[in-house]
Amino acid sequence: MRRINSPLKCLPNRVWRSYLGGRLIDDLRGEPNPKDGNYPEEWAASITRAINGPGHPPDEGLSKVIWEGERITLLDLIRRFPQDMLGEEHLSRFGETTALLVKLLDSAERLQIQAHPDKSFARKYLNSDYGKTESWIILRVREDMPEPPYILLGFKPGVSEEGFREAVMKQDVPAMEGCLHKLLVQPGDVYLVKSRVPHAIGPGVFMVEVQEPTDFVVLVERRGSGGMVLTEEECSMGLGMETALKLIEYEGISEEELKERYKLVPRVMEENPGGRVIKLIDEEKAGCFSAEGFEVKGNLSVMRKTFYTGLVLEGGGVIRGDFGSLPLRRGDCLFIPASLGEHEYSGRMNIIACYPPTRAE
Known part of the structure; x- marks a missing residue:
C-alpha cells in the first residue's frame, strides 16, 4: 500500500503581485543574479490559489513537489493521501485543507495600505470559512533604502471612520499614511496583524508571513508599482469600496498599546x-x-x-x-x-x- 511517510521538498513557487521586490528571495535561494520584479513573494507549501485575475495561470499559488517521479501539486497529494499528509485529528476538524498559508515576502517598495477580512465577513461576503489574520517574522532589512525600514500598523488615536473614508475616496495617500502608526523594524521582530486592522509593509523588509489560507485583501490605495492604477473592483474584491471598507476596524490606540497587543516576544x-x-x-x-x-x-x-x-x-x-x-x-x-x-x-x-x-x- 502506497503511503506518504517522508518529508517533501517543495519546488520554487513565486507569485505575481502589484508591487516590486523579491531580490532577497533570489539571494536566499542562491540565484546567480538576484533582482527585484513583480514576483516578490514565495508561497511555501501552499494549497491556496492567488487571486490575480485574467492573464495569470489558474493554479498560481499552488505549491508543487516531485513525488515518485511525478510533478504534482501539494493539494492533489493531500487529496490522494489525506490522513498521511494532514493527520486524522486535523482532518476531523478542518477537512482536506492545511488551514495555513506561509510566504516569504520581500518588499523593494511600500505595499499599498490594506486590510483583510475576518471569518465573519468572509463567510457573509466571500463564501469562505477563512479570513486573513497574519503574522510577520522579520528576517532581514535592506540597508540601501532612502529611510530605515518600517511597517504601518493600526490607527492612531483620534482617527475617525468618516475621516479615513474621506481620505480613501479622495485617494489622499499622505492623509491615509498619517492615520497609521509608523514603526521601525529590525531582524528578529515578530508582529501579529489581526484581520480588520489596517496596515502596510514598508520598503526594504524581508519576512516570513504566516497567515490564514486566503488571498483576500482590500486595498485602500489604488496606485500600484510603476504608475499602475487598479480599478475599484480590483481593490475591493469585487464588493465595491463602500462594502469593502466595512471590514476595517476603526479603533485608534496609542503606540504603546499597539505594541502590547501586536508585537510578539519570542x-x-x-x-x-x-x-x-x-x-x-x-x-x-x-x-x-x-x-x-x-x-x-x-x-x-x-x-x-x-x-x-x-x-x-x-x-x-x-x-x-x-x-x-x-x-x-x-x-x-x-x-x-x-x-x-x-x-x-x-x-x-x-x-x-x-x-x-x-x-x-
Missing part, C-alpha cells in the same frame, strides 16, 4: 547541546496558527503531532527519520507530513517551522 522553549527551539508565534495569541524557530547546532530531535511547513533560512545539513535522510540547504522549503513521526535535524542551520491551528472556530 521565547526559548527547549535548549540542549544540539540546538534550541524558540516559540515565535503562540496560537493562544494568534488564534489560527503558530510558529517555532529551530536553531540546529548538531543534532536536534523533533516530535510534533501535526504536519508543518519548514523553511531553511541559514546553513544546511540533513533531516533524518525512519524514511532515511534528506539533504537540506539554505532556501529549501519543506512540507513535513503528519505521518512522519519523530525526526532529527543534523548540521548547522536555522529553520522556521509553521503550524496549522489546533482548534476550529
Whole structure:
C-alpha cells in the first residue's frame, strides 16, 4: 500500500503581485543574479490559489513537489493521501485543507495600505470559512533604502471612520499614511496583524508571513508599482469600496498599546547541546496558527503531532527519520507530513517551522 511517510521538498513557487521586490528571495535561494520584479513573494507549501485575475495561470499559488517521479501539486497529494499528509485529528476538524498559508515576502517598495477580512465577513461576503489574520517574522532589512525600514500598523488615536473614508475616496495617500502608526523594524521582530486592522509593509523588509489560507485583501490605495492604477473592483474584491471598507476596524490606540497587543516576544522553549527551539508565534495569541524557530547546532530531535511547513533560512545539513535522510540547504522549503513521526535535524542551520491551528472556530 502506497503511503506518504517522508518529508517533501517543495519546488520554487513565486507569485505575481502589484508591487516590486523579491531580490532577497533570489539571494536566499542562491540565484546567480538576484533582482527585484513583480514576483516578490514565495508561497511555501501552499494549497491556496492567488487571486490575480485574467492573464495569470489558474493554479498560481499552488505549491508543487516531485513525488515518485511525478510533478504534482501539494493539494492533489493531500487529496490522494489525506490522513498521511494532514493527520486524522486535523482532518476531523478542518477537512482536506492545511488551514495555513506561509510566504516569504520581500518588499523593494511600500505595499499599498490594506486590510483583510475576518471569518465573519468572509463567510457573509466571500463564501469562505477563512479570513486573513497574519503574522510577520522579520528576517532581514535592506540597508540601501532612502529611510530605515518600517511597517504601518493600526490607527492612531483620534482617527475617525468618516475621516479615513474621506481620505480613501479622495485617494489622499499622505492623509491615509498619517492615520497609521509608523514603526521601525529590525531582524528578529515578530508582529501579529489581526484581520480588520489596517496596515502596510514598508520598503526594504524581508519576512516570513504566516497567515490564514486566503488571498483576500482590500486595498485602500489604488496606485500600484510603476504608475499602475487598479480599478475599484480590483481593490475591493469585487464588493465595491463602500462594502469593502466595512471590514476595517476603526479603533485608534496609542503606540504603546499597539505594541502590547501586536508585537510578539519570542521565547526559548527547549535548549540542549544540539540546538534550541524558540516559540515565535503562540496560537493562544494568534488564534489560527503558530510558529517555532529551530536553531540546529548538531543534532536536534523533533516530535510534533501535526504536519508543518519548514523553511531553511541559514546553513544546511540533513533531516533524518525512519524514511532515511534528506539533504537540506539554505532556501529549501519543506512540507513535513503528519505521518512522519519523530525526526532529527543534523548540521548547522536555522529553520522556521509553521503550524496549522489546533482548534476550529
